[in-house]
Amino acid sequence: MNDDLKLMKETVRDFSAKNIENIALKIEREGIHKDLLKKLAEQGFLGATAPQEYGGSELDGASYRAILEELSSFSPSVGVLVFLYNSIASKLLNKGKAGDYLKEILSGESTLGFGYGEILEGYGNSSGNEGSDGKGILKKDVIFPTANKFIALDGSGQNLILAKGKIEKAKDKKSLGIRGLGISDVIIDTSGTENLGLRSDIVKAIEDSSLEIAAIYLGIIKGSLNKAIEYAKVRTTFDHYLKDYSPVAFSLSNLRAEEELLRSYIYETDNENGKGLNALIFAESLSKKATKQALQTHGGYGYLEDFGVEKFYRDAMTISTILFRGRTDRKRLSEEVFGTEAGNL
């Protein structure tokens, strides 16, 4: 890792320790507040890779991944938000009137949600007027449902639009993960929308971001293992520190070793030729193992939100559902490996 990258990581870590760590539980309970958005914008994180004309920082890929890793190690919700703004919004909104809105969200003035479920998975009904008041289109599983505007599919289910919307009904459940953003159903107002392109554009944006999603996972792995390792140093049971017991020490150090391998790969490669997919598929499975072990190391305390470790367990699974596309991504990797169609049956 070169000095610039080290410095970048240190900067993000300091920022997070100062501005996220002490409110991490509040983010889980109440969502990401505007003052944090403003600070993220001032640091240039919200628009890390966006063009300067929209208020972006035009950072290189490794610096961007460093931001994602470090932020996610404190709050995966914040990491996912920065990812969605950079890897999706900045690629889709950088034109015409939508460009004005891109400026607004990158400055932290406004917020942007994503009608994610139907866009990626084709899940939910994308056509017809389904809102409870007969106006607008009901979108299921929208990320950041309290946002001012949304990227969603229009009635045809093929075109991406930028539109206003409102939460369909009062929540009867919390989302499993990324609670700082939340996931809920939203009714999209179809009047006065901006056209942003085709559904396939957003799918491509995601497919081109394997390493960046892996960087979010890397942060989750790091954050959860940090907690577990620190806890194992101070917690005693049967007269010894947890760290002194071989099963605890071996499993945590093994996971840390895998984390290190993943990190060096993530910062030394690019998304070409399926290399990003290598990292993504490894990171997805490692994040589940690491967060599970980190929670288990904490015992009963790990099961309570106050200890800040169960969120990683929830978030790893949630991100695996929304950003990692299970069989689709495994099939993509298979096709890279075999050089032809593979894994259909």
Added chain:
Amino acid sequence: MDFELSDELKDFRKMVREFALDEFTSEVARKRDFEESYPDDLRVKSLQKGIIDFSSPWKTMVAIEELCRVDAGLGISVTVPYFGAEVIMLFGNDAQKEKYLSEVNKGKKMMGLAVTEPGGGSDVAANKTEAAKSGNKYILNGSKMFITNGQIADFFVMLARTSKADSAKKHRGMSTFIVESKFKGFSANKLEGKLGVRATNTAELILNNVEVPEENLIGEEGKGFYYIMTFFNISRVFVAAQAIGVAQGALDRTLEYLKNNAPSGELQNEYVQFTLSDMATRIEAARLLMYKAASYLFQFKPNPTITSMAKGYASETAVFASEKAMELTGLYGLSGDLERYFRDAKIMEIWEGTSEVEKLIIARMLEKESDSSE
């Protein structure tokens, strides 16, 4: 060797399943999970309908599995008001059984077990709560952590130290008491923000000079640790039932999705098929282990090795199955009921002996058994 349950138990299982499907709707389960509130109405209803029958341990085990199969938070909530009763049943005197257990059996009172302490966890012998004899009563001071029913139980079977800890034999000098929540100096703080089983009530208990009459001492002074370990050998079979319920329920709902809601052809994909097969095989293996442990235990020949294997394996199976269910159902599972299974399952590897403790027990028993077989 017969792998079938009796006809009576099969009929009972069917009745419990129907009850759970009728009463544990998604709406109710979500509400209790979201609000972290205990479903007292369901507790009363389950008693009225004969779902809970503590005179039969087999029925209890089957009921726990079937209820948790539909929802673990609700299922545990309605079966846990008797938690700890076996300690009084096995080691208490007739007066204690009459005064406390009969009320619990009638559903008029709720009880709990208070063993774990802050920072104590698995290491029960490291407990610090003290019970000092003073005339014809004991004065209890200390605190208890992660106590199920902590805020709603009428009384607790509580472990406390009646003589100073001998560093080499810390498990000696501990005794069990019946402590009523209305005793002066007793207080309970609800623990909120649990990852799962959020319909169940969990609290930290504070004991500040709580006076407990000496007739509330269970069994003999100094034998408390042994009583509690005997209890865990029983309750672990029931935790296995909770875990198998969660795992089976996750598989049920995954199959339901694949058949009715998934894009066509999904169930024909071999990756999906192999995952389903793994889930089902592990569930069946865990259930057989549980039946074997139960068979020994309910004939009063407990086998701690098999019991720990059943509890440990069943809880890992619950975590495995709920994780795979999430992977196979994607956003359907995330926004529906399956994500709750994923959150609920994890506690099974922690309470009533963590997976690590179960492994230690198995290893120690293996060593012992190999000594005696030589």
